[in-house]
Amino acid sequence: xxxxxxxxxxxxxxxxxxxxxxxxxxxxxxxxxxxxxxxxxxxxxxxxxxxxxxxxxxxxxxxxxxxxxxxxxxxxxxxxxxxxxxxxxxxxxxxxxxxxxxxxxxxxxxxxxxxxxxxxxxxxxxxxxxxxxxxxxxxxxxxxxxxxxxxxxxxxxxxxxxxxxxxxxxxxxxxxxxxxxxxxxxxxxxxxxxxxxxxxxxxxxxxxxxxxxxxxxxxxxxxxxxxxxxxxxxxxxxxxxxxxxxxxxxxxxxxxxxxxxxxxxxxxxxxxxxxxxxxxxxxxxxxxxxxxxxxxxxxxxxxxxxxxxxxxxxxxxxxxxxxx
Numbered sequence: 001x002x003x004x005x006x007x008x009x010x011x012x013x014x015x016x017x018x019x020x021x022x023x024x025x026x027x028x029x030x031x032x033x034x035x036x037x038x039x040x041x042x043x044x045x046x047x048x049x050x051x052x053x054x055x056x057x058x059x060x061x062x063x064x065x066x067x068x069x070x071x072x073x074x075x076x077x078x079x080x081x082x083x084x085x086x087x088x089x090x091x092x093x094x095x096x097x098x099x100x101x102x103x104x105x106x107x108x109x110x111x112x113x114x115x116x117x118x119x120x121x122x123x124x125x126x127x128x129x130x131x132x133x134x135x136x137x138x139x140x141x142x143x144x145x146x147x148x149x150x151x152x153x154x155x156x157x158x159x160x161x162x163x164x165x166x167x168x169x170x171x172x173x174x175x176x177x178x179x180x181x182x183x184x185x186x187x188x189x190x191x192x193x194x195x196x197x198x199x200x201x202x203x204x205x206x207x208x209x210x211x212x213x214x215x216x217x218x219x220x221x222x223x224x225x226x227x228x229x230x231x232x233x234x235x236x237x238x239x240x241x242x243x244x245x246x247x248x249x250x251x252x253x254x255x256x257x258x259x260x261x262x263x264x265x266x267x268x269x270x271x272x273x274x275x276x277x278x279x280x281x282x283x284x285x286x287x288x289x290x291x292x293x294x295x296x297x298x299x300x301x302x303x304x305x306x307x308x309x310x311x312x313x314x315x316x317x318x319x320x321x322x323x324x
Contacts, residue, residue: 002050003226004028004071008058008104009078013323014119014172014218016041016180018075021219023048030067032056033078038320041181058100065107073115073226074108076101079149082185083123083274085324086146097149102156109162115226115233116167118157120150122211122239124171125278130209133281136171136237143276154237166234168225172218173211173241173280177300178307185322188212188252192301193316195256196308200265205272206250211280213241214295224289238285242293246279252297259298260305 005022009015010031019041022029028050031042034057045051056063058078068074079097080086086093101118108116125134126141142148154169161167176188184193187210191201221240225233250268257264285291308316 002026002028003073004030005073005075005226006030006032006067006071007075007077008032009076011035011039011041011181012037012077012081013041013179013181013183014175014215015077016044017215018077018219018222019045019051020180021216022223023051025223026050028052030054030071032058032064032067037181037323041179044180058104059095061103061107064104065111068107068111068113072113073117074104074113075117075222076104077119079119081146082323083144083146086144086149088324090145093145093149097146098152101153102160105157105160109160109165112162113165116161116165117222117225118153118167118169120154120169120171121147122171122173122241122278122280123147123276124151125280126276128278130277130279133243133279134239135281136239136284158235166230168233169237170221170240171237173213173245175213175215175218176297176304177214177216177295178303179215182313182321183323184316185324187249188297188301189304191253191256192304193308195261195264196305197316199263200267201253201256202267202269203250203253204269205274205277206248206253206268208249208272208277209246209279210249211239211241211246211278211282212252212297213245213293214297214300216295217293220294221285221289221291224291228289232288238289239280239282240285241280241282242286242291243280243282245293245297247297255298256301256305260301
């Protein structure tokens with residue numbers, strides 16, 4: 001039997017890439033999205049016989065319940081994403097990231113959904129001592145409303161679910177690479193854009209650490225979790241990424257220059273206003289679920305630069321490619 005999965009926020013950057021992967025594996029994919037970030041992550045899949053799009057908001061209780069009754073699994077990505085977007089729209093952030101998530105969790109429990117995957121964030125670790133790796137047991141140190149909203153929903157999920165519901169919490173690395181709904185405001189994508197458009201990379205806070213991951217990896221881990229034995233994934237938290245993919249911001253720029261664009265100018269311009277710096281330990285997901293990143297940052301950068309050189313995006317600076 002083909003399994004049915006609901007992806008909330010399936011029109012977004014991560015959601016559209018995840019949708020693409022699950023469709024390729026013959027899942028029947030239902031997507032609910034209010035199209036706040038546009039429809040490019042939806043229109044490319046219209047016509048697939050196993051794809052169903054529903055325009056709507058996760059706060060629409062009756063609509064969401066109607067959808068949940070049709071599916072086996074729920075992957076919850078719908079959110080106001082990123083520090084900047086949440087700071088700009090704090091009320092909408094609370095309505096979506098907190099109120100909507102609570103309703104969704106309650107409906108999944110009520111309707112006996114088999115598996116529920118909640119996407120939190122590695123930015124919950126905030127500012128950490130980077131001489132140590134942050135693992136799933138490390139005390140969280142959120143420095144933004146975005147991270148706070150995600151942490152509060154981790155706690156709500158742990159306290160307010162039906163015991164029959166197998167939930168999994170993922171704290172993903174910073175993603176990069178091409179997706180049906182594109183973003184150029186994430187660190188790797190942003191640097192590739194600037195390198196092509198301006199032949200210059202201005203690096204703020206070059207020694208700050210980030211864990212990095214190709215956006216296509218998200219669909220892979222969702223499939224792994226949905227197919228894993230319950231005992232491996234039930235009520236578990238996983239950092240999502242690989243330990244060897246932690247990188248300083250300046251190192252990303254140096255890869256672009258040294259391996260692809262030797263004529264680009266690097267400028268190191270002091271501190272970043274965003275002081276988050278954290279190195280993350282992914283041993284748990286690497287060993288328990290045998291999860292290894294499929295695409296290197298060099299391969300993803302190569303694809304990004306190819307798309308920009310060939311003007312596949314008419315105006316990469318357009319605000320539609322940013323979350324705020």
